[in-house]
Structures are given as C-alpha cells and as structure tokens.
Amino acid sequence: MSIETKESKKIIVLGGDGFCGWPTSLHLSNLGHDVVIIDNLSRRNIDNELEAQSLTPIQPMGTRLKAWEEVSGRKINFYNFNIATEYDTLLAVLLDEQPDVIIHFAEQRSAPYSMKSPKHKRYTVNNNVNATHNVLCAIVESGLDIHLVHLGTMGVYGYGTAGMKIPEGYLDVKVPTETGELIHQQILYPTNPGSVYHMTKTQDQLLFHYYNKNDGIRITDLHQGIVWGTNTKETMLDDRLINRFDYDGDYGTVLNRFLMQAAVGYPITVHGTGGQTRAFIHIQDTVRCIQLAIENPPKHDERVMIFNQMTETHRVNDLAHLVSDLAGGEVVYVSNPRKEAAENELYVSNDLFLSKGLNPTTLDNGLLQEVTDIAKKYAHRVDYSKIPARSTWTKEQKPGVPEKKTEKMV
C-alpha cells in the first residue's frame, strides 16, 4: 500500500493530532518518511471546554497510532507536551530525534475562539507566538540543519486588494530616493489581520524573517486558505483513522459548516450579506502541498520561501447556494458576529505550487457529496445548540443566530 519516496526523511510533525496534522502525518508516513508527532492534545481539551466535539468520532491518539501500524506496517512515535511552554523538552526531543524537517501546525487556529474573551485572546497570543519562537530558538540551539515548514494563513494579507493579485508573500515596491531615483525592492506583503488569531500569524512571519536572516534557518511558510473536506486516501483506510470534522460555531469552517448544516436540516448560516470572498483548499491537496514543500526546500542562503496554499476563491453567498442546490437546506442571512468587510474581491497567485506539480482539486460535486454523506452518517452526534457562531468581535456585534426557530433549534 505504501508509495515509497526516493529519499526518506525524519520528519517531526508539531500538532500532528489536529485536523490538518493527522492526515499529513499519515500521508508522509505512507510515502516512507520516518514521522514523529508532537502534540499536547490542547485541541481535544478545547472541545471539553466548549462542550463541543468533532462530528466524526476521532479516536484517542494511542488507538490511531496502533491502527496505522496495523494498516501500513509503519510506526509513528508520539510525544505529548506543550511546545509553547516546555522549551527544554522540545530541545531534548530535537537532539534525540535529529529531524531533517519540522512541520509546524501546533497553534490555536480558530479566529472566533481567539475573540471570545480577554482570556482567549491572551491564550492564543501566548500559545502561538511562543510556540513558533520556541521552535526557531530550539532549531538554532540544536545546531541541526532542519528545514522548517510552517502552516500560515491567507488571512495575513487581509482579503481586499483593489483588483491586484495577491503575490506569494513578497510585494514589489518602487520607492523614490531624495534625488528622485526609483529604488526597486521586494518587501513582505503588508499585513492586515482580521482577528487576534490571524494577528499571531502575522507575528510568526516576522519571527521567520529574523531567524532566517540572523541564523540562516531554512523556512517555508505556507499561506493556506480555508481547508474543506475531511477524508484523505490514508484516513479512509480504517475507521479508527478517521479525521476530525469541526462543525461548531468556533471551530467549524464555512464550507464544511454549510455542508453539515444542509445534511442535518439546520439553516445554512450566511454571515451578513455573504459578500465575503475567501480562498479554499481541499484537505487532500493540503497534504500534497506539504509533501511538495518538503521536496522543494529553500537553499541555505535563500530568504523565507512563501507559497500561497490555496486552489480557488469563492464568495460565501455563492457557496451557500451551491450547497443548498446540492443537498437542500434553506439559506438564512444572520447577523455577522465578525468585524470584517461585508464584500470583497480576492485574486490570489498560486503559481509556485502549480509549478511544483500540484494538480488542484477544485469544488467538485462528488467531493461535496462525500462531505454531505459523512455529515449525514454522523448526524446523530450533532449538538444543535453548538452550531451558531456566538463569539463576537466587539461588544457591538451580535451572534450569528438564525431568527426563525425550527424544532431542531431549541
């Protein structure tokens, strides 16, 4: 079953129990890489805090790893600790494992969760910024030549460009000198975060810029769009390998939420007018892009390599109607709990991944139907009270709760 790669690498996956990290770990292990997961299971604890859970019944880490060994014959080692607070342990693991590559998914990734309260804002900043800084600091202190691949977000750019295509990380600028001469430069694209979570990703960019310049660390930063879908080739091999499917108002992302809402008979909740345009990528392409990033590392003296990890853009309102046409379900326009532009155009360059061989999976009825089928299969696990987005960006904003009540919306 394994599709061995030419060159097997030791790869540490930080956040390997999460929605993107788990299928990525399996994909890389299946390619013949030696994969080690570090995760403090904080995402599972946040589910406990929010009294919400994945729509799909994800298994404990021990069960997942045992199932993978049975299915593939390959072993994945697992360390449970907090990379943001346990620096010495992180350094010791790097020295022990001697990885060629570290993939860094281990951050608090929900924008609504990051805006819930001062406590949640502070947790997100402490966790994400310290996690990233500890990884960089430990790579330098270890003296190892490690390629760091980080999962960033399209949201670092903001989503409006006045018609310009968002480049991959760097913007060409022409600055006039005092003598009127035009100097050409490439600068990091100016950041414009839309939540405390997105702001931490803009901070990550500066940390990468500095450690690359000062210590020559080889870094690839992947500016990923909204991930949709749940299965990959490897997670489908055994029920115990099933991936997480977040649907609640804090962690569920828009397309998966719409598909789930249609499948379980809840209104499709468009925030505001639905004029927001966002970038998307299917989870199968996420794991493939990470493989491509590992196979195409930056050179030793090269600046931070930035890829836009997305395959297409869509307007939220169009997605709602697409899902409604496919799976049924009423589209409702609810109050927008976020402070964000009501309407935006979005043009994004993704030439780098295309040039490295990505064959994009675009919104396809078959794949949309697959997500709907999964949502229907696990509909009995849905807690309807957890569906609306209740975290508001400011005190003035209102939660995204549909006005008309149905029998399922008590």
Ligand code: NAD
């Ligand atoms: P997730 O919450 O499912 O996974 C993150 C994992 O990291 C969790 O298992 C969590 O327990 C772990 N973690 C968090 N902080 C940690 C710490 N301090 N020490 C050890 N482990 C820690 O999130 P995801 O959806 O898999 O996202 C992974 C990465 O990809 C995130 O950085 C996110 O910003 C980025 N991303 C996600 C999406 C998306 O749509 N899901 C889109 C763009 C970018």
Ligand code: USQ
């Ligand atoms: N939205 C709705 N209805 C809903 C849920 C969301 O209209 O029921 C709208 C939101 O208001 C927003 C858009 O859909 O305008 C996207 O929301 P989202 O929750 O799907 O995505 P976002 O908060 O941006 O965050 C997700 C991931 C994050 C990642 C980001 C990539 O949680 O980790 O960084 O997507 S990006 O959006 O490209 O910045």
